[in-house]
Amino acid sequence: CxxxxxxxxxxxxxxxxxxxxxxxxxxxxxxxxxxxxxxxxxxxxxxxxxxxxxxxxxxxxxxxxxxxxxxxxxxxVLDTNDNAPQFDRQVYSVDLIENAPIGTLIMQMNATDLDEGVNAEVTYSFTLYTSEKTQETFSLDPSSGEIRVKDMIDFEEVKSFEMYVEAKDKAVNPLSGQCKILVFITDLNDNHPEITIKSFQSSIKENDPVGTLIAIIGVSDRDSGDNGKVVLSIHNAEILPFHFYQVPVFRFSDFTLMVMKGTCL
Ligand SMILES: [Ca+2]
Ligand SMILES: [Ca+2]
Ligand SMILES: [Ca+2]
Ligand SMILES: [Ca+2]
Incomplete structure (x- = not known):
């Protein structure tokens, strides 16, 4: 005045x-x-x-x-909580190799909130849309927003995970923002090929004709791509009178082979 x-x-x-x-x-x-x-x-x-x-x-x-x-x-001007925490993207995608050591950091969440003080302090959590299996496999630190591997990941069991993360501010009437994280697991060659003898004729007569079937052998490898492709060979093949013939069957990494008599005994 x-x-x-x-x-x-x-x-x-x-x-x-x-x-x-x-x-x-x-x-x-x-x-x-x-x-x-x-x-x-x-x-x-x-x-x-x-x-x-x-x-x-x-x-x-x-x-x-x-x-x-x-x-x-x-x-x-005093702050009111009129801004929700926001992630820079709605969907993030990450590649992760199977068998990654427990504790491996896969992602650092970072939501921004334009308010100040507790109105801008953010805590992170998985929402209910995140499956129990995913929550058992990955941990999310509520304050740092770090997502880490919590359990062994087997590509042969699960090939991808979906996480839904919420960032919520600490205001009396909190606001929140959400995002989705897709984790794609990449295959590692961690399975040996398995050989199964499906039928086998242990004795053959001399002068049996060329092309006589001796054995059917199944081979499989649980890995994918080149990690699951199998080459079958006979030890000392050059001095033995047998050959393999591949008979394709339904599954990509599973095929059957026949041992054939190649020359007269
Ligand atoms: Ca504000
Ligand atoms: Ca806020
Ligand atoms: Ca594998
Ligand atoms: Ca393999």
Whole structure:
């Protein structure tokens, strides 16, 4: 409040407020003719856009020469929780090799919250959409947002995982943001080929014709791609009178071979 001890035209005549977007002055006159000004909010404030508003209030009298006095007004905008934590993407995808050691860091979650203080402090958790199996396989640190391997991962058992992560702020009325993480497991050659003799004729007669079937052998390898392809060979094949013939069957890494008599015994 400004006080001008002069009277009549020389007393306080008006108030002026420096130009600003959010406030205006409402000048009131008391019954004794003295004036006072109210600072009124004209449009909503957004702390995330501007934290402090600085204005200058000038009081001018009606004298000649005109005299004025000024005062600074500083308005500090307090935060309300009006921003939800946000991830930079809605879906993340990660490749992870099977048998990765327990504790391996696969992802560091980082959600941003434009508010301040507890309104911007974020905790992370798996949502209910994340399967029990996935939650047993991966851990999520609530405060750092680190996702690590918690249990052995076998590509032959599960080839991908889906996680749904929520970031929630610590405000009294919390807001949250979600994202999805897809983990694709890559195969490692961790399975030996398995040989099964499906039929075998242990004795053959001399002069049996070329092409006589001696054995059917099944070979399989649980791995994928080149890790699951199998080459079957006979030890010392060059001095033995037998050959393999591959008979394709239904599964990619499973085929049957026949041992044939190649030359006369
Ligand atoms: Ca805010
Ligand atoms: Ca917030
Ligand atoms: Ca494998
Ligand atoms: Ca293999």
């Amino acid at each position: 400004f006080i001008d001890l002069d009277v009549g035209d020389n007393s306080l005549r008006s108030y002026l407020l420096s130009v600003n977007e959010h406030f205006f002055l409402d000048i009131q006159t008391r019954s004794d003719g003295s004036k006072f000004a109210e600072l009124i909010l004209e449009s909503p404030l957004d702390r995330e856009q501007q934290k402090t508003h600085l204005m200058v209030l000038t009081a001018v009298d009606g004298g000649s020469p005109e005299r004025s006095g000024t005062a600074s007004i500083v308005v500090q």
